[in-house]
Structure formats: C-alpha cells, structure tokens
Amino acid sequence: MDISASAGRLQGAQRRARLLRSAIICILGPTLLYALYLILIAPPQYHTSASFAIRGAQASTSDALSALGIVAPTSNSADAMVVENFIRSDAMVAQLREKYGFNTAYGRFSLDPTAHLSPKASLKSARAFWRHKVEVVSDPNTAGATIHVSAFSPEDSVRLARGVLAESERLVNSLPNRALSELIRAADEQVAVKREQYDDLREGLADYQGRQYSGIDSTAPAQQAIALVGSIESQLAQKRTELATARQTYQPGAPQLAGLEREIAALEGERDLAIQRAAQAPGERAASSDIQAQTLLAEFQLAQQEYQAAVRAAESVRRQQVIDRKYIVSYIPPQTPQGSDWWARLLNIIAVLIGTALIWGICALVYSIVRDHAE
Template sequence: MTDDTRPPAADDAAPDQAERRAARRARRLARLGRGGQGGPGRKGGAPGGQGGGAGSGGVSGGGKAGQGAKGPGRGGARGPGAGKGGPLAARGNPARPRRQDGGEGGGLAAGAGSGAPAEAARGRLRGGNVDGPRPLRPTVIIETGAPETGRRAGLSRRLRAALFWLSFVVMVLLPSGLAGWYLWTQAADQYASETSFAVRSLDQTLPSPMTELLGGAADSTAADSQMLFEYLQSQPLVEIIDRKLDLEKIYNHPDADPLFRLGRGRSIEEKVFYWNLAVTVSYDNASGIIYVQTRAFDPDDAQRVAQAVLDESARLINELSVKARADAVRYALADLADAEARVREARRKLQEFRLSERSVDVTQDIAQAMALISQLRAQRAALQADYDSRKDLLGAESPALAALRRQMASLDEQIRREQERIASADPEAAARERDGDGSLTSAAGAQEQLTVELNFAENMYTSALAAVEAARADARRAQRYLATHIAPTRAQEAEYPDRLMWTIAVAFVSLLVWAITLLIIGSIRDRR
C-alpha cells in the first residue's frame, strides 16, 4: 500500500500525537509565564488559531488552522502556522509536499494567533492526499528573549558596573589619594626628642631573683615611678609647661600644617588632649625606667619641651622625697612628744602620792616599821622572861610584877599599832588610808603602780627618742632622686609624620568601609 492509498485515520494519527505533545509542552511553558506560537497548519486559507496571550503564555505546537475554501481538487499544501506570543516560541517544520492538487486554497497558508490561549491547529487534510512523510513531532525553537528585555538587562548590568566602580573611586581611591596628597605635599615635618630617666633611692638594693620572677622591681621607688608616669600625662604638668614655654607658640609654628597644629585660644582640656598626642610617655615595669618622646615642628622646640619635662619630673621627685623625710621625722617627733607627756604625768602622780603619804619611799617606811616591831617584840620577850622569873618569888600582887605587866601591855599596844600601820583591813583603817593615814601596805602598792607607770613612760620616751634619731638617719639615707639615663636629644632629621604608614592605613580603612557598604547593600537587595 502506497502513501496515496493510506486510510484517513492513519494519516491523522501522527499529527494528533504530535499536537498532544506540543500542547503539553505549551502548558509547561505557560506555567513559566512565557508566550508560545502556533504550530503548522494544514490546508491554508483562513488564519490559524489564537496563540498565548501576554502574561499567561501561549500554546506551542501545531496550532489549529482554520478551514480554507475547498477547491475542486483534494488537499492543499501545508504551511507553517505563525503565532504571536511571549518571548519563547515554538514553530513546526512543514512537510515538503510531493503532489499538489489544484484548488482555491493552494499554496502556503500562514496561521497567526495572539491573545488568550487557544487550541492548537490540527492541520489535518480533509479529503486530500499528500505525498511525502509527515513529521511525527514539531521542531521546537527557543528564543532567549525579546529585544526590549535584553536591552533592559544590558542597561541594568552596565549601570550596576558603573555604580560599582564609581563607589570604589569615591570611597577608596579618592580618600586614599587625598590622604597621600596631603601627607606628601602639605603635612609639615615633625622632629622628635627623646629622654629617659628613673626614680632611685640611696638605700636601693638589687632585686632578688624571686622579685624578678614575680615581675620587675618591687622596691619602694616603684610607687613613685608610677606616680610620676601618671603626672607626665596630667593637666597640672601641661599648665606648668604652658606657663614656661607657651605651648601655643611652639605648636602653632609658621611651618605647621593646619591638620597637625594646635590652634589659637584652646582650652586647657584641648591642650591636654593635644599634649598626649605630641608627647609619648611609656613605663618599663621591669627596670622602672620612664621613656619620654616629645615632637614639635622645630628640633629646638622639641628639645626644650623634653628638657622641661625632665626638670618638672626632677622637681616632683625632690618634693616627694622631702615630704617623705619630713613625714617620717614628724611622726617620730609626735611619738616622742607623747612619750614625754606620759613621763611627766607619771612623775606628777608619784609626787602627789609622796606628798599625800608624807613619805619619800613607802617601802623604806615598811622596812623601818618591821624593824621596830622586831625590837618591840624582843623587848616584850625580855620583859616576859623577867616577869616569869619574879612571879614565883614576889607573888602575883607585887608592885614590881605590876610594873612589868604594864610595860608588857604597853609594848603589846605599840606592836599592834605598828602592825596595823603596816597592814590593816578594817573599814576605819581604809578611811584613814583615803585621808592619807592608811596602811603602809596599801601605800606601797599604790607607790609600786605609780613607779611602774613612770618606768614604762620613761622607757617609751627612750624608745621614741631613738626612733627620732633613726627616722632622721633613714630620711637622709632613703632620699629619692631622679636618675637620668638619656638626656634630651636634638633631632637632625624629621621622623614624623610617617607618611607611608598613614597612607596605607587610610587606604586599608577606606577599602574596608567600601566592602562593608557593598555587603550591606547586597543584603538589603536580597531581602527585597
């Protein structure tokens, strides 16, 4: 069976299958929001079916062509269906006809469509034979974009590139160039003068290995060095040096540039801020050395400022040393005065006690009373022995024995009084003691207490007197002084400003700021 004798069903099967595949492909493209174009139509004549409308996409594949006017013969040549749609279009490859029958609809017919999606043109040949193969599926041609959309994308890319390089020039190259131009052409030379010194004492000893392990010098001058380090950066020093040298005159030199000069009519706070920029002070904890670097627009000015700093440092250390010596001696003298007053008070109390007791030394009175009691007891014992020997011979009523008894009674009374005088515990004796007629034992106790207080006060006075002498000796030996290691130098070449370092620093900071700005802008754009 030849192609001319195929049944119509067989002729229509292949185009229908191709149309279905084209319709599915068109729907997929429609989901992406892209337009399509109509496929090949059959039997040219009337225009083909409508393609995809704008915004919703068109149908790609074989568009359904309208029926043309039938001629007397069968069939007409198939022609490509042309559709209007979005930026993507699919076009079918027409079959090359082998035989044509005459008719009104002969020739190539173009099917054109636009607007909403329409069904694809079937392109069947109604009642005609076409010699030659029929395509099983249409050829899809994908266009990358419409000319206007491509132009907009190109302009957007060129604009972004221009803004990128413009921002780089404005934020990186321009600040770096201005900084380099100012530093290398406008900035004035600055000269540096250096000096170093340390606080030392006459009795300072070498640090032990343990002291070095624990971190530097731990002598008594460390506190003074730290105090001096803080003083060199303080407002009082700036005020003193400003009165001596006139800092505004030094740092407003005719050769000074506007950026690094001090300026006129500055407040003391602004001068202190500028001082800490122009004068660098560092302290080495291990050695206790203080390093000072002063900068000025003239080498002589820098040296004069460094010399003024050295002089003020020496003056401060001398004042601290004198004050420390005076404080040490003053404290010792105060202790001596207290001890002397205590001695005077103890002596006064002892004198009053002696006057009240009417005795220079109560202990001697007690010793004398004890000796008297011993004598009285010896006499009493002798009289008792005489009385006992005569009693048997003379009788109890003898006048001689009566006299002996009276003598013994008198001796007993005298012994009793002497004993009560030495030690008595009755209230009346205590009352008499308060009136100055008390027992010798109580008086001896009071005298001993006063004597101990006097001795203690005298010992304290002796110790305080020795402390005063020692404080004076220590003050002379512990005198602080400023040891100068490096005298103020005079520069011959300018060391500041460090033009290369500052130029690189400005360029690096500008580049960093520019990169951060681009990151922020990109992040904001992505969020939108």
C-alpha cells in the same frame, strides 16, 4: 535569546561601571583627600624619646610575689605613676609655658588648625593640646617610663623633652622633703630643749660641788636612807628615759605616755618621802648633803642621757632623709631628632586606602545580597 543575552550583558556592564564609580568615589576620594591634607596642610612633626627610671637608696626586698615572677608594687613604682600623671597635668603645662617655650613651640601659624595653639589659650585647652603631643609608657619592672614628645621643629621637640625630665626630677626630689623637713625641725627643737636642760643641771651640779658638798660619811641609818633614795632615783631615771623614747614614737596624749607619766609621778613622790626620812636620820646634815648631791648627780646624768638620745634621734632623721632621697636616672637621654615623620606618615595613606577598600567591599557585598533578594 540573543536579545535576552545582550540585555544581561548590558546590565552586567552597567553594574560593573557603577561599582567602579562607587569604588573611585568611596576609596580613592577619601585617600586622595587625606594625602592632600598630609602633603599640603599638615606640618611634619619631630619626635623626641627619652627613658628614665626612679631610683633611691632604698633597696627592694624579695617576697612571695617576686618568687612567682610577679612584679610587686614598690614605692618607686608608685612614684613612677605619680610622675606619669604629673607629665599630663596642668602643672607640667604651666612649667613648660614658663620655662621651656611651650607657647613658642606650638604657637606658630599653620594651615592645620589642629597643629596650632594660641599663646593666649586657657590652661585647660593647652593641657588637652599637650596630651596629643606627649605619650608616656610606664614600665613597672624598672619603676620608670618612656616619654615621646612631638613638636614641629627638632629644637622645640628636644627642648620640651628635656623640660619634662627636669620638672619630673624636681617633683621626685620634693616628694619626701616636706615630711622629712617637719621631722628634722621637731628633732632639732628637741635637741635644743635637752641641751638647755643639760647645761642648767651641769652648772647647778658644779656650783653645789664647789660650795656645799663636804664628802663627810653619814651613819649607817643615813647611808641606808641614801641608798633607798639612790635606788628610787635609778628607777626614776629609767622611766624618764623610757618616756623620752616613747615621745619619739607615740602622739601626745597617747595612753602609753600617760602611763609612764603616772609612774614617774609616783616615783617622784616616793623619792620625796625617802628624802624626808633620810633628813630625820642620825647625821642628818651629812645625809642631807649626800642625798642632795646624789639627786643633783642623778638629774644631771638623766639630762645627759636625754640630750644624747635627742642628738641620736636627730642624726637618725637626717640619715633617713638620705635613705629616702630619690632621683631620676635618664638611661636614654633626649636627643635632637635627625628627621621628621613626613615619609613615615605616608604609610597612613596606605592604611586609609586599605581601610576604605575594606569598608567599600563590605558595603558592596551587602548591597549585592539585598539587591539579589529584592529581584
């Protein structure tokens, strides 16, 4: 019995010794290696944070979703997602390389291969490296985001963070500019055309009034014919105004434009016939002069209205440019970090220690169960 007890105690001592050796190897080994890596090889990093929101003159509207406490997507929220993707993109890396010393910040020699990026590295490699050094957290409630930029010196960290904000703001400002620039150019061209027509008709009317208009009243039939022409001219002016307004809304060739153009053509035909009848009425010379004067006056008034409408449309486009203009508000601007993460990352050593201990404990438990069943 003594021999059996002694053998059992000996086996238990050997098992505990094996467990102790395996614990030292499996727990302390990786923890020690990781600690040596952090202390001797990996350079400390400096982190700069900044928070911004995208704002514009467009006011947000309440809807059923907001009444239920659900944040509805807005154009500013969509722009924030665009900015988030832009910060992680090749375009951002290219701008940081060109303007903000990206290669200088990450091109310094280091024993840690993961902390060094060659200045000659491809854009794809630089983008992959950059995505490990920047973190973007979007906030749909404020239509903005918070960025965290890591570098190996405080100056590099804050410089890159400011560069990210500057390039993001440039992107936000350029989003509506292209479409609005095309609208402004088209509106200015329309104003120039209408102004030229207006000036030509004004000069023609002034010349006619100075040379031909006599002011002699026509007979009753001629006056009736002139009244008919004036009525047709009024309808024609109204249709032309509707056509000018429709051209600001519909694309060329639209059915609405074609219908208005047909109505204008029909009214012009009726006007020509009415003018011919009025010219054949008694007092045709006076009637003809009155008709021609009214025709010139109506065309001048229509050109004046079209010119004023084009000016108002151009002003409306420019006001819309102001309304749609967006900008970035950095309510937490980037500040130079006062310290590195050297002490904070020592907590990672404790995390590695706990993690390896858990893994070793599970493996030791499974091994003991299998061994007991085998025996």
